[in-house]
Amino acid sequence: MIELFHIWKQYQKPYWALSDVSLQINDGSFYFITGPSGSGKTTLLKTIFREILPTEGQILINGVNILKVPDHRIYTLRRSMGIVFQDFRLMFHKTVFDNVAVPLQVLGVGRKEIRRRVFATLQKVNLHQKMWELPGRLSYGEQQRVAIARAIVNNPEIILADEPTGNLDPELAFEIVSLFKQINKQGATVIIGSHDRELIRHFGDNILFLQKGKIVGKEAHA
Amino acid sequence: MIEKLKFFLGVTRNNLWQFRTRNLFSVTIICLSFLTVGIFLSLVNNLRATARGLAANMSIVFYLDRDLAPEAVEAIRQEISRPAFVEQVGLVSPEQALERFRTNFPDLADVVAGLKGNPFPPSLELRVNARASASQEVAAFVEGLKKRPGVTDVLFNRDWVEKMQGFSRLAGAVGAFLGGILILTSFFIISNVVKLNVFARKNEIEILRMVGGTNLFIRIPFWLEGITLGLLGSLLSLALLFVVIRLFPVYLGASLGALQELLRFRYPDPGQVLALLGGGAATGFIGSATSVSKFLKV
DSSP, rough: EEEEEEEEEEEETTSSEEEEEEEEEEETTTEEEOTTTOOOOOOOOOOOTTSSOOOOEEEEETEEEEEGGGGGGGHHHHTTTEEETTOOOOOOSSOOHHHHHHHHHHHOOOOHHHHHHHHHHHHHHTTTTGGTTTGGOOOOOHHHHHHHHHHTOOSEEEEEEEEEETTTTTTHHHHHHHHHHHHHHOEEEEEEEEEOHHHHHHHSSSSEEEEEEEEEEEEEEO | OOOHHHHHHHHHHHHHHHHHHHHHHHHHHHHHHHHHHHHHHHHHHHHHHHHHHHHHOEEEEEOOOOOOOOHHHHHHHHHHHHTTTTEEEEEEEEEHHHHHHHHOOOOOOOOOOHHSSSOOOOOEEEEEOTTTTTHHHHHHHHHHHHHHTTEEEEEEOHHHHHHHHHHHHHHHHHHHHHHHHHHHHHHHHHHHHHHHHHHHTTTHHHHOOOOOOOHHHHHHHHHHHHHHHHHHHHHHHHHHHHHHHHHHHHHHHTTTTHHHOOOOOOOOOHHHHHHHHHHHHHHHHHHHHHHHHHHHHO
């Protein structure tokens, strides 16, 4: 479970990127965080991922206060999460296989096991036939699927996606969110930051509306 | 463990290849720096060996009064045999000295034949321990004996040994100074090359952090990269040094005469080879470690 208590974040005075955000996300949920540009979606996701620290407030993940985890132990938290960005953040000089294998290499998984798990994950995202291609030769939709494969290859409990469909046409965007939905059905908590109303309307079980860093609305359809 | 090492070596190999031009540049600089150190080292090796040879063959000759009774000669012999650094003492009679002169200088046979008597005095030839030959203790001992009744003169050529040792110290100091500056330069070059590599791989490092890579996991390939660059540079410098040692005498020919002996390079011994390789690896490691810890805040 992810619990946020009175989160405030200020990058520059007098503006608040997040203002008193409190939230509880149950295990296995599928969440959309939406709002206009600059509403605080990315800041909220980065705070959960502990890429940035809030100015005030507490964040508990499975009861652990992640703000008290020392910097040199942050990797333990990151290993339990998968993250997907709008700009994919792939290593373009490495093959699809190598890109997806990175989280397993970090964990020290053996070569045979890496091969097995990467292949199985690429099958899930339907990219197993392009395993040895360089990402630069793939379409945007395929590149984003590589990023998703990388995020799920070590079966994380939580998947965070920041505007994962921002660079994609509506058809591909639909395909990508369907993929997230499938992953969620297998048990992972998925939190997507997006401003694509069409997608949210179609897939949104839980929707959190942000504006100027404040929660201005919540919807739950599940 | 082996699996992990293989993984890191693979990453290092790929990274080295990816930025091969700038890596080749740093290997060249390290190679030239260590070549300079190596050349001075082999020059110092030669000077030291020459000084050792001179010291080992050095003798002190005490010329005695012609009219000295055999008992008095024996007393002097006893006296100069006493110090611990004395290895051997031999008495050379005037007849033996004349004979030696005849053998050593056959061209001067006419001069010897024209002599009315034997001009050579009896002498005591003393051989000292090679290590002690250039010491102050020996110099003081010789000075003391010069004033002893019965001793007319003393021949003590320690100047050459001292000069040779001085040359060797000077060459060592110049080598250490130049080599030190060049190694320091290599250190900064490696440090900057690794820094550039860190910047070039910022995206990759970001991804590694994102998926839970530890500091060590991110740093090890950069360290290995520095060590490999240092090792390759020093290995190449050793190969070039061996070529220089072989070709330099051919280049010089016989034009320098006696000086050629002093400028001869000697191959470094296995300990020195290991020290050069270790120095290369250490320069590479320290260069990359400082750069990584400074520019890779993870």
